[in-house]
Amino acid sequence: MAMATAPVHHITPTVAKVRSRTLSQSFIASPPRYLRSSPPKLSLSSAKIVVSASAASAAVELEKKTTDSSKSKSLPFRVGHGFDLHRLEPGYPLIIGGINIPHDRGCEAHSDGDVLLHCVVDAILGALGLPDIGQIFPDTDPKWKGAASSVFIKEAVKLMHESGYELGNLDATLILQRPKLSPHKEAIRANLCELLGADPAVVNLKAKTHEKVDSLGENRSIAAHTVVLLMKK
Numbered sequence: 001m002a003m004a005t006a007p008v009h010h011i012t013p014t015v016a017k018v019r020s021r022t023l024s025q026s027f028i029a030s031p032p033r034y035l036r037s038s039p040p041k042l043s044l045s046s047a048k049i050v051v052s053a054s055a056a057s058a059a060v061e062l063e064k065k066t067t068d069s070s071k072s073k074s075l076p077f078r079v080g081h082g083f084d085l086h087r088l089e090p091g092y093p094l095i096i097g098g099i100n101i102p103h104d105r106g107c108e109a110h111s112d113g114d115v116l117l118h119c120v121v122d123a124i125l126g127a128l129g130l131p132d133i134g135q136i137f138p139d140t141d142p143k144w145k146g147a148a149s150s151v152f153i154k155e156a157v158k159l160m161h162e163s164g165y166e167l168g169n170l171d172a173t174l175i176l177q178r179p180k181l182s183p184h185k186e187a188i189r190a191n192l193c194e195l196l197g198a199d200p201a202v203v204n205l206k207a208k209t210h211e212k213v214d215s216l217g218e219n220r221s222i223a224a225h226t227v228v229l230l231m232k233k
């Protein structure tokens with residue numbers, strides 16, 4: 001997948017205005033549904049139909065017919081935020097971004113407890129207007145029970161593409177007191193890029209301590225925040 005080389009979406013002010021109007025009316029007309037089986041079919045040319053106030057309602061009706069569920073997915077850009085936190089306990093491996101990091105403790109979790117991948121999945125799902133990772137991939141479903149977190153990333157990326165979006169860029173911050181992540185950051189980022197099918201130029205990873213305060217600062221937990229920007233393909 002050529003994430004970084006994808007063409008920039010050029011939107012004229014007129015079209016942007018038309019899109020904005022029809023979308024805002026659509027939100028009012030019908031709330032988004034979470035799950036869908038096919039991507040929205042509203043094209044730029046159909047959006048251009050709306051050129052006057054009198055035609056706006058007709059266009060909304062047209063859009064309702066062509067995008068019978070989540071209208072929100074017709075947005076040219078979508079932002080998503082993810083947050084995750086895991087308790088650190090002795091006797092568990094510390095897996096961050098699919099990389100095993102040497103440490104005296106790791107995440108206690110049903111899965112591999114990969115705080116970064118969980119957080120990135122939630123950011124992508126959030127951008128798509130979907131529920132969180134626990135609801136989309138419940139561990140009560142045999143399909144997901146005990147699955148490696150890389151599986152969830154690949155599923156989230158698949159949902160993103162099926163919805164007609166690609167990754168614009170991603171910015172993640174890991175919060176942990178120990179161990180130092182600088183020796184592992186590039187390996188984590190490279191693996192994350194591979195899982196996302198993204199160019200490293202659009203995937204950023206930062207790490208910071210929690211100044212020795214609270215569970216994060218006392219080496220009892222690890223947390224991550226992620227923001228993603230998705231772009232309509």
Ligand SMILES: [Zn+2]
Nearest residue numbers: 084114115118
């Ligand atoms: Zn998690």
